[in-house]
Amino acid sequence: MTDIVHIANALPGLGKTESFINSLSGDEKVVYASRTKSLNKEVYDRLKKTSLHIVRLDGDSVTGWVRGAVELALLEEMEHTEGVALIITQATLTTIDPEFLEGWSVVVDEVPVVGIAEDYERGEARWKDTFNHLIDVCPESGKATIKDGQKREVVYRYEESLSENVSSPETSIFKALLSDSADVRVFIKKKGTREVYRTEITDSEDYASVIRNAQDFHVMGNSVEKTLFFEYILSQGFRVIVSPFQPANKNLVYDPTYILMFEGDRYSKTMALKKEDGTQAISLEEDTLLGKSLTKCLEYANQFDTYPTLVQGHDWIKGFPFDRYGALHIPPICNGINEWRDHSVSCHLFTGNPVTTKQPQYNLMFEMLGVDKDKGYSVKRHEECIERGVQGMGRTNLRMWEEQVKPTYHIVPTEKIARQLAEEWGVDNPKMDRTCITKLELPKQTEERNTLKARAIQLRKEGMTIRQIAEELGVGKSSISRWLKQAA
Numbered sequence: 001m002t003d004i005v006h007i008a009n010a011l012p013g014l015g016k017t018e019s020f021i022n023s024l025s026g027d028e029k030v031v032y033a034s035r036t037k038s039l040n041k042e043v044y045d046r047l048k049k050t051s052l053h054i055v056r057l058d059g060d061s062v063t064g065w066v067r068g069a070v071e072l073a074l075l076e077e078m079e080h081t082e083g084v085a086l087i088i089t090q091a092t093l094t095t096i097d098p099e100f101l102e103g104w105s106v107v108v109d110e111v112p113v114v115g116i117a118e119d120y121e122r123g124e125a126r127w128k129d130t131f132n133h134l135i136d137v138c139p140e141s142g143k144a145t146i147k148d149g150q151k152r153e154v155v156y157r158y159e160e161s162l163s164e165n166v167s168s169p170e171t172s173i174f175k176a177l178l179s180d181s182a183d184v185r186v187f188i189k190k191k192g193t194r195e196v197y198r199t200e201i202t203d204s205e206d207y208a209s210v211i212r213n214a215q216d217f218h219v220m221g222n223s224v225e226k227t228l229f230f231e232y233i234l235s236q237g238f239r240v241i242v243s244p245f246q247p248a249n250k251n252l253v254y255d256p257t258y259i260l261m262f263e264g265d266r267y268s269k270t271m272a273l274k275k276e277d278g279t280q281a282i283s284l285e286e287d288t289l290l291g292k293s294l295t296k297c298l299e300y301a302n303q304f305d306t307y308p309t310l311v312q313g314h315d316w317i318k319g320f321p322f323d324r325y326g327a328l329h330i331p332p333i334c335n336g337i338n339e340w341r342d343h344s345v346s347c348h349l350f351t352g353n354p355v356t357t358k359q360p361q362y363n364l365m366f367e368m369l370g371v372d373k374d375k376g377y378s379v380k381r382h383e384e385c386i387e388r389g390v391q392g393m394g395r396t397n398l399r400m401w402e403e404q405v406k407p408t409y410h411i412v413p414t415e416k417i418a419r420q421l422a423e424e425w426g427v428d429n430p431k432m433d434r435t436c437i438t439k440l441e442l443p444k445q446t447e448e449r450n451t452l453k454a455r456a457i458q459l460r461k462e463g464m465t466i467r468q469i470a471e472e473l474g475v476g477k478s479s480i481s482r483w484l485k486q487a488a
Helices: 016-023 037-047 066-078 124-131 151-163 169-178 207-213 228-235 289-304 356-369 373-393 397-403 415-424 444-461 466-473 477-487
Strands: 004-009 029-034 053-056 084-089 105-109 115-123 135-137 144-146 183-191 194-204 216-221 239-242 257-260 309-312 327-329 345-348 409-412 431-433
Touching: 004 016, 016 037, 016 105, 016 216, 029 037, 029 066, 037 053, 037 084, 053 066, 066 084, 115 124, 115 169, 115 356, 124 194, 144 169, 144 183, 151 169, 169 183, 169 194, 194 356, 207 228, 228 239, 228 356, 228 373, 257 289, 257 415, 289 309, 289 345, 289 409, 309 373, 345 373, 356 373, 373 409, 373 415, 409 415, 444 466, 444 477, 466 477
Parallel strands: 004 216, 004 239, 029 084, 029 105, 053 084, 105 216, 257 409, 257 431, 309 327, 309 345, 345 409
Antiparallel strands: 115 194, 135 144, 183 194
């Protein structure tokens, strides 16, 4: 039983996992949980070289219900006198009864997801075929619950979807319906002439019970103090100390170069998907503002590497023909994927404020976690923009640190995002390549607002209060406060 969280905080490639493996003496009882089955396999192969008895239990190694196999292994392996390492996924860790963890050290590789705010869309026919006979939906609130007498069928369908070893929206929806804490809502939306069923899932993962029942608990990740997980453990009263698995710092052979796409700091989904005729695209197309800029940057970047440029971003970039321009679309969350370390060019298309479209879900999620709303939004913005970019950059040869064999180049929307990424990598004076920069023609109203913002920031530096600045510029105090926060 513990009230302490041990944190190993380090950038991609510095050797957090290696430090953990090297720290093992051979008589421990350890549960290792990563985000991906591919990382589980890699760690399994490395741990086989130690004196520990290794058991891997995930969807690739277990036929049937993984949770049951893990709980049984926790009981049986505890009786053995020799050291044991159970390798599972983070998704499994929070489904098992936490009391089974008593006496085990738990090591979580990459910062775990504690808050869930997901949404899925399905066509009318598919939705009704899968869910209509299983759930009731309140017509006023959209809240979904399992029909009387149908829980056993939902359990069966959930376990069946798990055994197929393919993650799907149906799996997530069945899991949420069976959860005591999840809020599941279903709304019908019109898309042209057809109806689409949109399911919103808001939930929290009970890591507090996992931590309290473990003998000791470790998290290995980057910028852990800027994550929702960190705010959550503080709200739950846990103490934080440095993990013995903390790796040593290293130096980069080559500082990364940032290829800027747009002049200024203005970058949003609305701006990115605008076409020349003023219409708005639904997803990224070649004739959108972002599509044209991306095409130019990818063609320019091809001179720096024979390997494809790694491109990551929100779901709405998926339809772009990346392969046409020598690029490879990679997942937005790519922690633990180590197969691209020979690549030297990456591209990161995340917007700086990605959470606003899910505000009601996020508000509920923060309430479930006991996290202050302002702090919650702050860390989610960092997680969903800057940290994802850091992890994407960390898939390239940059992750080799002192063993780098070539410089790396990273396409980013704005200089502000570039400087935030550089700060995470510990580079004070980042290299900016402005060859492909696109100048934006801002509406007059936007130009005037930007002038006022710049003046407000300058007045603040000169020592004026928010009230004084508001009076000086003839702008509301809330606007001044917001501008100063954005500039911080």
